[in-house]
Amino acid sequence: MIRTDALDRLPVRSVVPALWDALEGHGTAVLCAPPGTGKTTLVPLELAGLLDPPAGADADRPVVRRVVVAEPRRIAARAAARRMAWLLGEKVGERVGYTVRGERVVGRHARVEVVTTGVLLQRLQRDQELAGVDVVVLDECHERHLDADTVAAFLWDVRSALRPELRLVAASATTDAQGWARLLGDAPVITSEDASYPVEVVWAPPARPVRPPHGMRVDPALLAHVASVVRRALSEREGDVLCFLPGVGEIARVAGQLGEPGGVEVLQVHGRAPAAVQDAVLSPGARRRVVLATSVAESSLTVPGVRVVVDAGLAREPRVDHARGLSALTTVRASQAAGRQRAGRAGREAPGAVYRCWAEAEDARLPRFPAPEIKVADLTAFALQTACWGDPDASGLSLLDPPPSGALSAARTVLRAIGAVDSVGRSTERGVRMSRLGLHPRLARALLDAAPEVGADRAAEVVALLSEEPPREYGDDLAAAWRTARRGGDAYALRWRAEARRLRAATAPGPAEFGTGARETPGDDHVVGLVAALAFPERVARAQGGSYLMVSGTRAELGGGTGLRGAPWLAVAVADRPVGAGHARVRLGAVVDEETARRAAGALHGEGEEVRWADGDVVARRVQRLGAVELAVRPIKDAGSGLVRQALLDGLREEGLGLLRWSRDAEVMRQRLAFLRHHLGAPWPDVSDDALHARVDDWLEPELSRARRRADLERIDAGQALGRLLPWASGEAARFEELAPERIEVPSGSRIRIDYADPEQPVLAVKLQEMFGLEESPTVAGVPVLVHLLSPAGRPAAVTADLASFWRDGYRGVRAELRGRYPKHPWPEDPAKAAPTRHTNARLRR
Incomplete structure (x- = not known):
């Protein structure tokens, strides 16, 4: 009825x-x-x-x-x-x-x-x-x-x-x-008009600042505050309380802090909760309830009896760390749209209230809507779906947001590696079969390729274990987690068995791409290692210096109390990057042997000659590697000259041009050229590091082509090499000494070196008495020289770019200060008309 x-x-x-x-x-x-x-x-x-x-x-x-x-x-x-x-x-x-x-x-x-x-x-x-x-x-x-x-x-x-x-x-x-x-x-x-009853908004921010979420981490101080707000809501309002938290771990922590407050029933609702618990939440309770829920309770559900919502203001969204090849959920601030949805749960049956655990001023700064998954998630499954649909690049699909090109390209690379698409991105027969398994393509590949070797039942069980990450209490050893699930009667184990049955039924016999190396009744460790390595070949990892190096190049470490420590090889199924850590952390992995690692990641196997700059010199060797993991290495002596040359160039970029032999004259020559380039421009060459690296063929040949190691670079005369950059073709090179002389003659007859260290303005450091009689400051290439006038002892007495002004205004003060200290030297009243000298008064009288 x-x-x-x-x-x-x-x-x-x-x-x-x-x-x-x-x-x-x-x-x-x-x-x-x-x-x-x-x-x-x-x-x-x-x-x-x-x-x-x-x-x-x-x-x-x-x-x-x-x-x-x-x-x-x-x-x-x-x-x-x-x-x-x-x-x-x-x-x-x-x-x-x-x-x-x-x-x-x-x-x-x-x-x-x-x-x-x-x-x-x-x-x-x-x-x-x-x-x-x-x-x-x-x-x-x-x-x-x-x-x-x-x-x-x-x-x-x-x-x-x-x-x-x-x-x-x-x-x-x-x-x-x-x-x-x-x-x-x-x-x-x-x-449609709103059917909800009025919902009062209560702003309930923490009394003290809390750390913002990072990765999967939520500040425990915020969770303690949320628990206190729940208790406050219970005391101030009637009806059941629905509390939104970002994940299962946060729900468990808040539940532990609440206990059983005053006979109130505390329920935990999330995607992994038993069906019986989910059904109980959607039915009226016999006593007052606190329902701790993830965003599964945000939409499409009416939880009867709820009059109050407590919103922690957080949500979980997928993210891909492309640099490390890791996909994971991350904690973010919930959007304004999510906040409205959550608040609406309190007004379904009667007037209610929402307690928001943030300040009212923060609300306007929240994003309007959740980030579309297509912008932030791993697109491998999406790419396979579009390829099977007949639109590999998704260009013909009507989407609110287009997929990021980089993420889509990375996804297609994965699909090609597992044989799901061909070279132009079209789905293969194998790819179509994968798409119909209802699994991520990686797991579909593992199921199809492992089943012929270890049996469809066992392959399906391990893939089911990977399709929904086991609870943390199962540990980080995939084989041990498999045994726990077999014995278990908890909600996860029940879901795991159902998924394993589904996958077994969906795995019809078919050709295997991986191989059919028949092994008699392989053990659990081999089965889970094979399946995990097939699903995540780039995460096969070798022990190295206390941690593990994945073939992708990402380094990972094991957590405390792990049963995986000491294994020479691992297949990493789940990893994340803890807050502040430089490496990934293995959360779920399986022991594998080197043969399985080589077979699973065979597409990443390679052998070749490697010549590179390492540890301060050219290193030449023949390397057999699995991605970033070196399997075998032997030195070689007859490396190709082109590879050696590139390694030397890398060394010059890494350690600088100081690897060459820079005499004092060579350094001065580079400074003089930099001065001319700064003031006159072309054809005078740019001699900055970047420019010299870019024109290495113009000035370091043929010395560079003959070099084989660091010692050869150290013998190259940089000054002689720089001479090749002078503008010989235009004839301007002949004016080098005229435009940027290394020394100039001062009134006393001395030839004083000019300091070109600052290309903006050269410096002439000269004793004050040697400049008597010179009214105009000297210039080079039309640029006034900055004159550092020295005392008879060679110490700075004055600095000027305008000698006439100095003789007129500044000299009198310097004369008064130094005349008594150096009485043997001339200190005429009118220096502009005095004779310059390098000598003392006594020498002058003789």
């Missing part, structure tokens, strides 16, 4: 006629409906024709026979199907069913099927026309998951090229409505 009263209370029903008009007239629509309005549960039932039409609706409106609703998460898909079945007064599996990975509850007469976006993606790859489906509702599209964006692009392709009658609805409470409207061919935007 249909629960009409419950349906009539859902405000979205009032916009169903407008939605129908949009779909009939345009074929697509964007539905913006706040939380609790019924967009997830009532709209699919209306579109499937399972409800009586609302008052004033067109009675002759055609009935859509079958509706598919795509949800971003399994828990949301199950919950939506159960809610719709309840509204119809039925059990799930009759006219409303659901399909998630590894679980299908859909009857023969189902008119509405709720699926995850991943399931719908697989279905589209098998049946592009979606035969028998009349309308697809993309729910919670604001979350911008990669699968959801991909599904939307594929569906628009289907509608444009194959099935123009297929109707598409993008639905969300908080989204870029205009962006989605453009994506769906300028679709009409239908907006």
Whole structure:
């Protein structure tokens, strides 16, 4: 029996006629409906024709026979199907069913099927026309998951090229409505009124500053503050409390700090929680509850009894560390859209309140929407999907955001290495098979190639272990974790068994790319090592100096208490980079032998002559390597001259041109040339380090071509080599001594060296008495020389670029200061007219 009263209370029903008009007239629509309005549960039932039409609706409106609703998460898909079945007064599996990975509850007469976006993606790859489906509702599209964006692009392709009658609805409470409207061919935007009750916002920032999140790390002080805010909310408000935290670890920590506050039940809800716990949360509790949840409770779910939300303000998003070849989740500030979604949970059934654990002033600085996964995530699976779809570079797909070219190129490189695509990016038969396994392509490769050697059952079990990272308490040894899962009865072990069964069923016999080296009953260590190495060949690692060097070049370290220490080779399945650490940290790995490492990472094996600058000299050797890992090395004496020359150039860049022999005259010559270049420009050469490196052929040959090691560089006369850069062709070289003389003659007859260390203005350091009678400062290349006038003892007495001014204004003070100290030297009253001298008064009298 249909629960009409419950349906009539859902405000979205009032916009169903407008939605129908949009779909009939345009074929697509964007539905913006706040939380609790019924967009997830009532709209699919209306579109499937399972409800009586609302008052004033067109009675002759055609009935859509079958509706598919795509949800971003399994828990949301199950919950939506159960809610719709309840509204119809039925059990799930009759006219409303659901399909998630590894679980299908859909009857023969189902008119509405709720699926995850991943399931719908697989279905589209098998049946592009979606035969028998009349309308697809993309729910919670604001979350911008990669699968959801991909599904939307594929569906628009289907509608444009194959099935123009297929109707598409993008639905969300908080989204870029205009962006989605453009994506769906300028679709009409239908907006429903808000059904939520008022939600009071309480700003509850920590009393003291907390460290911002970094990687997976959240400041324990913030978690302690969140727990205190939960206790405060329990004391100040009625009803259940829903607390949003970024991940499972943070949920466990806050739960531990709360304990059992005053008989209140504490529930932990996340994607790994047992189905029984997830179901219990979605049913009214017998006593007051605190529900600690990740973002799985942010959309599509109504948790009954909740009147208060406590929001830690954090979320987890995927990131790729391309430099280290690592993919991981990272903790970020939640977006404004997520904050609105979370707050709305408190106003579903009655007026409520949201306690936000940050300052009101910070709110405006938060991002408006979550970062689209396509911008930040590993794109290997996306690239395989688009290749199988027939659009390898995704250029023909309608996407809200295009994939970053660098990330897409890296993804295609991985796919080529595992045989999923050909040289131009088209999917191979093997790639199509991988795409239909519902796994990341790396894991699909491991499953297909390991099964012939270790058996489909065992390969499926280990791949299932890698497809959802085991709990931390299972340890970092993959083989030990496998044994724990086999024995375990916890929620993870149950999910692992179900996934292993699914993968075994999906692994039909087929040709193996890796090899069929039959081994009799290989042990657990060999099986997990082989599977992990096949999935992550660039993370095969060799022990080296207390840590491990991966073939990708990333260095990783083991944590304390590990069972992997001492293994000469590892296959690293999961790694991250701790805060402040220079290397990655192995979180899950398997022991492998060198033979397995070589086979799994065979595409990265190479042997060749290596000549490079290392440890201050040319090192020439023949190296056999697996990526960055050296397997065998032997020195060579007859290295190619071109390789040696490049190594010497690298040494000059690394250690500087000081490797050459720079006499005093050579250094002065370089300074004089730099002076002329600065003031006169071409044809005088640029003699900076960068310029000299760029013109090495013009001035260091033939000496460089004859050099074989550091000692040969040290014998090259840099001054003689620099002479080759003088502008001989134009004839200007003949004026070098005229324009930038090494010495100039001063009035006393002495020839004094000019200091060109500062190319802006040369310096002439000369005793003051030797400059008597000279009224104008000397110049070189038209540039006044800066004269350092020295005392008879050779100490600085004055600095001037204008001798006439100095004799007139500055000399009198210097004379008064130094005359008594040096009475044997002349100190005339009018130096501009006095005779210059190098001698004392006594010498002058003789």
